[in-house]
Amino acid sequence: MLNSHRRMYSEDKVTPMKYRSRKQWFAGPTAVFLMSLSLTVSAAGNRAFIPMGMADSVGVMDLENNRLTSTIAGTVNTHGSALTPDGRFLIVGSLTAHDSKKMPARPAGVSADDHAAHHGGGSSAAPDASTGRIFVVNTNTNVVDRVLEVPGPVHHVLVTTDGRYAVSTHPMGGGISVLDLVSGEVVEVIATGPSPNYVTTANNGKTLFVSNTGNGTVSEIDTRNWFVKRNMRIGGGPEHMVLSADGDHLYVNDAASGEVAALKLADGTVTARYKIGDAPHGLDLSADGEFLFATSRGDERIVRLGLNNNSRTSAQLAPAPYHLAVSPVNGSLLVTSRGEPKLWILDPESLTILKEVTLEGVGHQISIDGQ
Structure with missing residues (x-):
């Protein structure tokens, strides 16, 4: 075996x-x-x-x-x-x-x-x-x-x-x-490649995607036979990823360019790039798949992208917004800080801070029940 x-x-x-x-x-x-x-x-x-x-x-x-x-x-x-x-x-x-x-x-x-x-x-x-x-x-x-x-x-x-x-x-x-x-x-x-960073899966569970920050690629892995099916070129430094609601695109943070790349999985091409800011990190989608949220540690901003209308909204969030997850309870954003041991609760529409929660240390990859 x-x-x-x-x-x-x-x-x-x-x-x-x-x-x-x-x-x-x-x-x-x-x-x-x-x-x-x-x-x-x-x-x-x-x-x-x-x-x-x-x-x-x-x-x-x-x-x-x-x-x-x-x-x-x-x-x-x-x-x-x-x-x-x-x-x-x-x-x-x-x-x-x-x-x-x-x-x-x-x-x-x-x-x-x-x-x-x-x-x-x-x-x-x-x-x-x-x-x-x-x-x-x-x-x-x-x-x-x-x-x-x-x-x-x-x-x-x-x-x-x-x-x-x-x-x-x-x-x-x-x-x-x-x-x-x-x-x-x-x-x-x-x-998969140098400096593998993040891993996510297609909805059917038969495929995994791994971002390789060291060579600017995303590896597609067959989970039935455990082998790399193909490597898709993003360029820059791909890190966190999230799959679109329809499964057609993989949204990938490019830490080198300060953008999110939309990777079309059917042919492995980048169809769009969205400006986030310096050192993008956390990434998640709203429950309806219409909005993409991302953090910029370098610019200390939280960004909301409207995928259907190409809108972009951002707000200052300091210090160093880091990991991000969307709450299944009310759609609020959970964002940790890289600079201080705390977590913010943000309104997903206005991006205003609703609450700050003190942590024992810096918060990393958040896992949520039911997701």
Whole structure:
């Protein structure tokens, strides 16, 4: 099953990412977890989960009254987050390298000498410190159930639509990893391009898109066979992405040009570019798909684009507006600050600040129940 490991031995010259089959770092009840994945009713609705980076915690916000209700402890420098489809588990990734202190299992057909050389020169060599961690949080209890290893620090995270796999981008590894949430093992590592940043999925769950900031491309990945189908050229430095309501276009933040590019998926061409401002970052769509919201850290602005009428509205938001998500409760905008440990609640029409919420640290990739 883990045939990617052998492939990576011959492909190390192409990509620095090393595949390493991982067991669970912290033992968990696999059978119970598998049963939980089959459930379809969320443990609780209308919540936002906000990883808080170096604060080593995740904030839980009640979206009905826009206040923090609890804090999930026990994580380490978590940036990326994603909920399983049933909402019962939150998957968060650590951007801090982790020393596993153990040699990965030797794949069949690879000699002991070759395996040792590939991983540092023998059993007495220093362990590879490029391991990353995924924290699996039970959202009923807000407690970390399991800690699983992946091949490198994690930036952003996605859970596949069937709830089976957690997909992570590894900015220092040149690709993504696919973690089986039932077995706790990495089953695939796929090279996409330098500095992979963000990952999103088509509505049918059969396709993933990965932005590669280092070479200005977006990789399209077949999730049935786990391979790159094509690379689409954006140029600049693509980062955060969101799929249009009709699935025809992928909107991609270009951090280098200060724009959002509209990528037509049928032929892989950029059909439009929208000005955002210096260092665009957060990106999301209104529930009806008519408005695109984006943050500009450099210009300290929040921008609303009317996709049907080509309108553009912006407002000052300081300091350094960062990650962004649209609330399913009333359409308000949740925006974190890169400069201060706080989150703004904004009116989606006027872009005025409705409320400020103090966080323990800088807020990163926001996950919301039911989305």
